[in-house]
Amino acid sequence: MRGLLAPQAIGPQDRPRVGGKALRLAGLRRAGFRVPDFLCLPAEAYRRFCAFRGLSERIGLELARKDFAEMRWEELWDCATRIRSLFLRHPFPPELEAGLREGLARRFGDGPVAVRSSALEEDTAGASFAGLHASFVQVSGVDATLERIRLVWASLWSDAALLYRRELGLDPERSAMAVIVQEMAVGEVSGVCFSRNPAAPGQAVVEAAWGLNEAVVDGSVAPDRWLVDRTPPRILEHQPPPQRRRRLVAAPEGARFEDLPAALAGTPPLSPTEVLAVVELARRAEEHFGEPQDIEWTRRGRELLLLQSRPTTARRGGEGEDARSWYLGLRRSFENLKRLRAEIEGRRIPEAERTAAELAAVDLARLSDAELVAEIERRRAIRRRWQEIYDAEFIPFAHGMRLFGEVYNERLKPGDPYEFTSLLRKGGLLSLERNRALARLAAAVRERPELACCLDAGDCAEAAADFQRELEAFLRRFGDFTCELGGRALCAGALQPLARLLREMARRPAAAPRPEAADASRLEEAFLASFPPERRGEAAELLDLARASWRLRDDDNLHVGRIEARLREAEAEGRRRLAAGAGEAAALERVLAAAAAPAPPAEAGEEEGDPSIRPRQLRGQPAGPGFARGPARVIRSPDDLERFTAGEVLVCDAVDPRMTHVVPLAAAIVERRGGMLIHGAIIAREYGIPCVTGVPEAVRRIRTGDALAVDGYLGIVTVGGGELCGGDPPGGGCSSA
Amino acid sequence: MSRPAASPAGGDPAEAREVLRRLLAAERFAVLATEREGQPYANLVAFAPGESLATLFFLTPRSTRKYENLKSNPRVALLVADSRNRAADLAVASAATGIGEARELAGEGRSEAVARFLARHPALEDFAQAPTCAVFAVGIRRYILVRRFQEVTEIAIEP
Numbered sequence: 043m044r045g046l047l048a049p050q051a052i053g054p055q056d057r058p059r060v061g062g063k064a065l066r067l068a069g070l071r072r073a074g075f076r077v078p079d080f081l082c083l084p085a086e087a088y089r090r091f092c093a094f095r096g097l098s099e100r101i102g103l104e105l106a107r108k109d110f111a112e113m114r115w116e117e118l119w120d121c122a123t124r125i126r127s128l129f130l131r132h133p134f135p136p137e138l139e140a141g142l143r144e145g146l147a148r149r150f151g152d153g154p155v156a157v158r159s160s161a162l163e164e165d166t167a168g169a170s171f172a173g174l175h176a177s178f179v180q181v182s183g184v185d186a187t188l189e190r191i192r193l194v195w196a197s198l199w200s201d202a203a204l205l206y207r208r209e210l211g212l213d214p215e216r217s218a219m220a221v222i223v224q225e226m227a228v229g230e231v232s233g234v235c236f237s238r239n240p241a242a243p244g245q246a247v248v249e250a251a252w253g254l255n256e257a258v259v260d261g262s263v264a265p266d267r268w269l270v271d272r273t274p275p276r277i278l279e280h281q282p283p284p285q286r287r288r289r290l291v292a293a294p295e296g297a298r299f300e301d302l303p304a305a306l307a308g309t310p311p312l313s314p315t316e317v318l319a320v321v322e323l324a325r326r327a328e329e330h331f332g333e334p335q336d337i338e339w340t341r342r343g344r345e346l347l348l349l350q351s352r353p354t355t356a357r358r359g360g361e362g363e364d365a366r367s368w369y370l371g372l373r374r375s376f377e378n379l380k381r382l383r384a385e386i387e388g389r390r391i392p393e394a395e396r397t398a399a400e401l402a403a404v405d406l407a408r409l410s411d412a413e414l415v416a417e418i419e420r421r422r423a424i425r426r427r428w429q430e431i432y433d434a435e436f437i438p439f440a441h442g443m444r445l446f447g448e449v450y451n452e453r454l455k456p457g458d459p460y461e462f463t464s465l466l467r468k469g470g471l472l473s474l475e476r477n478r479a480l481a482r483l484a485a486a487v488r489e490r491p492e493l494a495c496c497l498d499a500g501d502c503a504e505a506a507a508d509f510q511r512e513l514e515a516f517l518r519r520f521g522d523f524t525c526e527l528g529g530r531a532l533c534a535g536a537l538q539p540l541a542r543l544l545r546e547m548a549r550r551p552a553a554a555p556r557p558e559a560a561d562a563s564r565l566e567e568a569f570l571a572s573f574p575p576e577r578r579g580e581a582a583e584l585l586d587l588a589r590a591s592w593r594l595r596d597d598d599n600l601h602v603g604r605i606e607a608r609l610r611e612a613e614a615e616g617r618r619r620l621a622a623g624a625g626e627a628a629a630l631e632r633v634l635a636a637a638a639a640p641a642p643p644a645e646a647g648e649e650e651g652d653p654s655i656r657p658r659q660l661r662g663q664p665a666g667p668g669f670a671r672g673p674a675r676v677i678r679s680p681d682d683l684e685r686f687t688a689g690e691v692l693v694c695d696a697v698d699p700r701m702t703h704v705v706p707l708a709a710a711i712v713e714r715r716g717g718m719l720i721h722g723a724i725i726a727r728e729y730g731i732p733c734v735t736g737v738p739e740a741v742r743r744i745r746t747g748d749a750l751a752v753d754g755y756l757g758i759v760t761v762g763g764g765e766l767c768g769g770d771p772p773g774g775g776c777s778s779a
Numbered sequence: 780m781s782r783p784a785a786s787p788a789g790g791d792p793a794e795a796r797e798v799l800r801r802l803l804a805a806e807r808f809a810v811l812a813t814e815r816e817g818q819p820y821a822n823l824v825a826f827a828p829g830e831s832l833a834t835l836f837f838l839t840p841r842s843t844r845k846y847e848n849l850k851s852n853p854r855v856a857l858l859v860a861d862s863r864n865r866a867a868d869l870a871v872a873s874a875a876t877g878i879g880e881a882r883e884l885a886g887e888g889r890s891e892a893v894a895r896f897l898a899r900h901p902a903l904e905d906f907a908q909a910p911t912c913a914v915f916a917v918g919i920r921r922y923i924l925v926r927r928f929q930e931v932t933e934i935a936i937e938p
Contacts, residue, residue, distance in 0.1 A: 096901030
């Protein structure tokens with residue numbers, strides 16, 4: 043059993059190599075607790091795996107990509123995804139693999155096991171952040187076990203762990219992870235128990251649900267709850283859940299939810315005697331460790347098994363104290379995401395469309411000044427409400443494509459961890475639909491030069507009635523998006539920005555969205571075929587969910603943007619009246635003062651520092667493959683966007699979906715905001731335009747007109763031609779040498 | 780012009796080659812010197828030795844200054860040293876400067892060079908596989924090996 047430690051071989055001195063969880067389980071088994079048998083793969087196996095063929099260095103390169111302090115949540119996810127992909131594809135050193143295969147096969151055969159992390163830092167800093175690392179149940183066979191071991195190791199660098207990297211003391215040179223491979227205990231009823239209720243130390247708390255324990259621990263099944271007096275043991279209160287609907291059951295390759303049979307749905311999962319037996323188990327664990335315990339248990343037949351025990355203070359301690367817990371809260375289960383999708387597609391989007399249409403129908407010019415003030419306030423409240431919906435529902439739903447990406451990478455282990463995005467590009471994005479309509483209008487202007495003149499004049503009704511009709515249809519469908527950019531005082535009805543854009547597009551045919559990747563259907567087949575037949579339906583459902591998530595990631599801002607545009611329109615009307623000397627000047631001034639455009643982010647300002655220090659090569663994420671050169675157009679205001687000309691590199695804080703109309707004109711995209719799945723990256727991939735995101739200094743340090751080379755394969759942006767002699771003082775130039 | 784494999788200390792030429800071989804096998808990084816318009820330019824690069832002493836490989840993105848320089852003048856020098864920033868390095872460190880011409884590889888030659896390079900630097904796989912990454916082979920004409928502070932040996936390399 044080379045490399046694997048049995049519980050009886052683990053003593054307190056092994057703590058630095060087996061981690062707190064394995065050490066506790068070994069101690070409990072020795073003390074006679076019924077703990078499912080296990081083997082521990084100590085930290086040195088992780089180190090050997092990482093030392094083999096440069097994995098440590100690759101992790102180091104990933105972590106050094108960018109200063110963590112500058113990373114957004116999404117970038118942490120990207121970082122963790124790439125590291126996970128490295129682990130999934132990395133081979134075991136042959137000797138280690140042989141030892142593991144032999145040891146695992148001999149102890150567990152093909153029988154199902156659970157594969158769990160045992161972090162070395164646990165019980166110290168890590169103890170406060172339980173649940174950061176991966177664990178898997180119902181893993182059958184040595185191959186699958188080795189695969190899960192890789193994923194548990196990779197979870198040392200999970201996005202959640204990276205969030206708490208300081209507290210965990212994460213360091214690519216030193217950190218390591220032990221793994222527990224444990225006989226799978228499939229109980230009929232499972233749960234947790236606090237030997238002492240943190241809120242009332244005289245009590246214990248038991249939570250229990252039908253099925254496997256993981257559903258109780260991660261909160262996906264609402265448990266029955268009992269408050270129990272410790273001495274003498276006596277049930278004080280039973281709090282049943284609103285309904286017992288589902289249970290998590292063992293399935294091939296993991297676990298799945300199933301509806302509870304009616305008989306069980308009406309029955310508490312534990313009898314009063316059993317509740318007291320669980321409390322007694324927790325009390326014994328407390329006695330063993332000498333401090334209050336938080337245990338996980340399962341009941342198999344008549345047998346009550348102890349799955350885990352840790353100090354009460356450990357659980358969920360990391361939550362709630364800062365914004366990080368908000369981010370972790372975005373991670374949703376498949377079930378949760380399905381419900382969210384139904385809500386968004388069935389209710390929110392139609393409502394957003396109705397709201398925008400209703401607002402657009404209001405004739406602002408006919409309102410009295412007082413009515414206009416009220417209208418601005420009403421629109422502002424509506425806008426606020428939609429921002430809340432955006433934060434609470436649209437943003438979490440973006441996790442749909444991430445969840446799919448994780449599953450896809452696990453199943454197919456592609457070289458490019460973002461290969462999965464080529465499967466998501468099915469079904470139209472609103473902004474692409476708009477761009478296609480724009481391209482049609484631009485083509486007309488290209489073919490009929492006289493249209494440019496009437497566009498400039500603001501009316502083509504006489505010169506080209508057919509074109510005017512198309513233009514009006516476009517405006518009805520999409521609105522004049524150039525005024526949605528914010529900050530523009532007057533836009534309603536002013537066609538100049540759109541006219542200019544059409545002329546620019548007519549001057550040089552713009553890029554068209556790429557057809558769906560030729561191999562997308564092949565990848566889709568490969569993805570579905572990687573599941574056993576009985577799980578393919580679920581896999582297809584996940585893919586469909588991810589596609590909806592991808593679409594919404596781009597469309598959501600357009601939906602909210604239309605509502606925002608109606609607010610801006612009302613504010614513009616207010617300003618116009620003020621300028622013209624309105625009657626209700628004081629009220630209008632008050633309501634407009636509240637509308638003062640938010641200050642541009644600090645990043646949007648131009649660099650004012652030492653002019654002798656200039657960027658040469660900036661690093662970001664390779665968010666859209668390709669290579670292009672072109673002059674920079676740095677977007678700091680809507681005017682910059684208007685001046686955008688074909689062949690320039692779009693440099694901006696973040697590609698807003700309301701900006702995507704210039705993307706087809708762009709040679710490449712460079713964004714400050716980081717992420718592989720943000721709007722800019724999505725649109726760039728749709729058009730096959732090179733894109734680098736997450737360049738912290740993009741807007742600050744690149745100047746409009748700078749010659750840029752954008753390498754979307756490597757994620758680097760090179761500024762200038764690299765001359766070595768141009769700036770030399772007279773007489774010291776190189777050419778004289 | 781050159782005195783092949785001569786050592787001013789009168790040492791064993793085969794021994795100098797062996798020292799050189801060990802140095803190239805042990806070190807991961809080299810300083811690459813290029814030139815444009817009379818202006819020298821130096822870079823730290825990850826390198827890998829070829830099958831014989833006659834070739835060294837390194838990679839660079841095509842948007843870099845060194846790539847531009849190499850396009851206009853392929854003559855280069857590569858410095859490989861085992862100094863570790865210790866005071867004792869003065870006496871104990873060795874350094875070899877290889878001089879020759881860099882040639883960008885394509886097709887099969889590129890694949891073979893990348894395989895050799897990745898055996899030495901497996902962590903640079905993504906970098907090496909990117910279409911924008913150029914792979915160079917430097918054909919070395921001569922090495923200048925410096926040991927024991929000022930003992931200098933020239934080693935000519937048969938093409």
